[in-house]
Amino acid sequence: MSERGRRTQLLQLAAGAVFLAVAVVLVLIVINASSSGDGGDTKIEGAAEVNQQLAGIPQRGMVLGDPAAPVELVEFADLQCPFCKAFAEEILPSIIENQVKNGEAKIAFHNFTIIGEQSLPAGAAALAAGAQGRGWNYVELFYRNQGTEDSGYADDAFLKAVAKGAGVKNISRWKKQRAEFTAEVEETTEEAQQLGFDGTPSFAIKGPNTDGLEPLGTPDSAGDLESAIEEAR
Amino acid sequence: MRSYPSEGNLRRAIAFLAALGIGIATYIAIEAAGGDAPRCLAGSTGCATVAKSSYSHVAGVNIAVFGIIGYALLLASAFFANDLARFGGFVVVLGGFGYSVFLTYVEIFKIEAICQWCVGSAVLMTILFALNAIRLTGYAGAEAGPLPDRA
Numbered sequence: 001m002s003e004r005g006r007r008t009q010l011l012q013l014a015a016g017a018v019f020l021a022v023a024v025v026l027v028l029i030v031i032n033a034s035s036s037g038d039g040g041d042t043k044i045e046g047a048a049e050v051n052q053q054l055a056g057i058p059q060r061g062m063v064l065g066d067p068a069a070p071v072e073l074v075e076f077a078d079l080q081c082p083f084c085k086a087f088a089e090e091i092l093p094s095i096i097e098n099q100v101k102n103g104e105a106k107i108a109f110h111n112f113t114i115i116g117e118q119s120l121p122a123g124a125a126a127l128a129a130g131a132q133g134r135g136w137n138y139v140e141l142f143y144r145n146q147g148t149e150d151s152g153y154a155d156d157a158f159l160k161a162v163a164k165g166a167g168v169k170n171i172s173r174w175k176k177q178r179a180e181f182t183a184e185v186e187e188t189t190e191e192a193q194q195l196g197f198d199g200t201p202s203f204a205i206k207g208p209n210t211d212g213l214e215p216l217g218t219p220d221s222a223g224d225l226e227s228a229i230e231e232a233r
Numbered sequence: 234m235r236s237y238p239s240e241g242n243l244r245r246a247i248a249f250l251a252a253l254g255i256g257i258a259t260y261i262a263i264e265a266a267g268g269d270a271p272r273c274l275a276g277s278t279g280c281a282t283v284a285k286s287s288y289s290h291v292a293g294v295n296i297a298v299f300g301i302i303g304y305a306l307l308l309a310s311a312f313f314a315n316d317l318a319r320f321g322g323f324v325v326v327l328g329g330f331g332y333s334v335f336l337t338y339v340e341i342f343k344i345e346a347i348c349q350w351c352v353g354s355a356v357l358m359t360i361l362f363a364l365n366a367i368r369l370t371g372y373a374g375a376e377a378g379p380l381p382d383r384a
Contacts, residue, residue, distance in 0.1 A: 007374025010320050014369055017324055021331040028335050032343060155287045156344075175345050179270075179281040 044165035046144035050137050051167070053093065057101060062127060062135040064096070065106030071207035071232045073105055073225070076112035076192040077139075079122045080150055081200045085143040094222045095229075105229045109139055110188035112200050116150035120185055125159040127181035128174045129166055137166035207232030237371035240314055247322065247364050248311035251304045254357045258300030261350055265295045271350045282346035288339050296336075300354060303329045307361060316373060323369045330362040 057064055063072075073095070077084040092107070099105045111123030122142065129138035142162050147153030159178075160171065168174045195204055195215045203216040203225070210232045219225045237243075261284075264271045270284035283289060289296060303325055310322030333355035340347050 003374040003376070005374075006316065010316060010373040011370065014320065014323055014373075017327055021327045025331045025335050029338055032339065157287070172345055175282070179279075179346075182281065 044141065044145050044161045047137075047141055047165040047167075050140040050144065053096065053140065054136055057096070057136075059130070059133050059136050062109040062130040062139075063106050064109075064136045065100040066103040067106065069100070069103050069106040071099075071105040071205065071229050072108060073229065074108045074110055074204045074206070074213065075201055076110045076188065076195075076197055076203070077201040078111070078113050078115045078119050079126060079139065079142045080115035080119050080146065080154060082146065082149055083199075084201045085146045087201045088140060088143045091219070091222045091225065095225050099226065099229050104233065109135065110191065111185040112192040112197065112202065113185060113189050114200055118150070118152065118154040120182060121156075121178065122154045122159060123185040124178045124181040125163065125174075127184055128177040129163055129168045131177055131181075132168050132170060132174065134163075134166045134168050138162060138168070141166045203228075205229070205232050209233065237367060240368060240372045240375075243364055243368045243371075244311040244314065247361060247368070248308055250357050250361050250364070251308035251311065254304035254354060254361070255301055255308065257350055257354050257357070258297045258304055262295055262297035262301060265289070265297060271348070273349050279340075279346040280348045280350060283340060283344055283348035283351060286344045286346075288336065288344065296332075299332075300329070307365075310365075314372075319365075319369050319373055323365045326358065326362045326365045329358045333358040 054064070058066060060067055075092075077087075095105070095107070100107060109126070111119075111126070113119035113123055126135055126138045126142065129135050145158075145162065145165075147158075160175070163171060163174050192202060195202070195213070197215065197217070199218065202218055204213045205216055205228055206213045207229075214232075216225075216228055219228065261271045265284060270281035273280035291299065306325045307322055307329075310318040310325065312318075333351075336351060337355055340351065
């Protein structure tokens with residue numbers, strides 16, 4: 001083939017490649033514009049129940065309850081942990097109903113990431129929701145929609161869908177703040193290890209009758225937690 | 234063909250920019266492998282946000298790894314002055330440039346965070362795309378030329 005013929009053939013192939021590349025990029029953009037990235041196709045359930053459970057209880061950051069409550073219960077948990085979900089659904093509701101709502105105690109949620117690599121961004125997402133006063137809604141709603149442990153379900157779309165469901169108003173700010181809270185997740189994880197915890201959920205308590213923040217471990221029942229709160233008052 | 238830069242100069246520029254690209258992509262890949270995100274300048278958190286997003290991986294592989302492969306192929310294409318290298322380099326840079334356009338769209342409209350290293354790579358890909366396009370349109374079909382260091 002002559003030089004001119006080869007040149008013409010190559011330029012025709014290049015033009016075809018450019019056409020194909022433009023088409024692929026456009027298709028990718030169109031697909032992404034209408035799907036997962038914005039969390040729009042991730043179904044989140046239980047938002048109404050969570051709103052009802054937490055209605056009327058003050059939230060500041062990740063602390064649920066009256067800031068002046070004499071006893072602070074600190075929960076160290078991993079949002080991907082199924083035991084934490086069970087605890088949140090079976091044991092904490094009575095504490096919230098009986099001792100948080102009446103101002104005896106407040107509960108602080110601290111991340112203790114032990115499950116997998118998505119636990120860190122999930123924890124930071126909860127803290128970013130807390131910055132908008134929806135931290136506990138985020139945690140409770142995450143648990144209600146928790147997937148199989150460390151299966152990769154807690155991706156950006158899921159985290160965003162939970163944020164929307166939890167009532168985070170400024171999603172754009174929530175997105176930006178998520179990365180800023182990563183360090184805090186790592187700090188509370190270290191705090192849990194320094195307290196001697198090696199599993200989730202673990203609790204610590206601070207009150208007028210405790211010597212600073214005292215580790216409780218994992219109480220067996222709501223009754224045990226209620227007793228610990230009474231003793232700390 | 235007189236209006237085009239010499240192919241030797243084009244190949245040298247492509248080799249230099251591809252080497253820079255390998256450096257950027259390798260840095261991002263090393264940080265990601267260590268569980269970290271590349272550090273943005275001026276305290277920006279955009280790099281961490283983008284690195285932790287689902288768009289940072291394709292089929293479970295960090296896109297920086299694909300970047301290293303792409304830049305390495307572009308570097309290799311600069312060492313040969315034949316039609317395979319001209320056309321192959323153009324196809325590789327077309328893929329890289331196209332993905333850079335997509336990633337920039339994603340950063341602005343989906344993740345809403347800008348990773349300065351990704352922008353740096355996108356700028357390199359854009360310049361490399363222009364250089365490879367000039368090389369292909371100017372020298373496609375030409376006889377094999379000398380290596381860059383002898384051009």
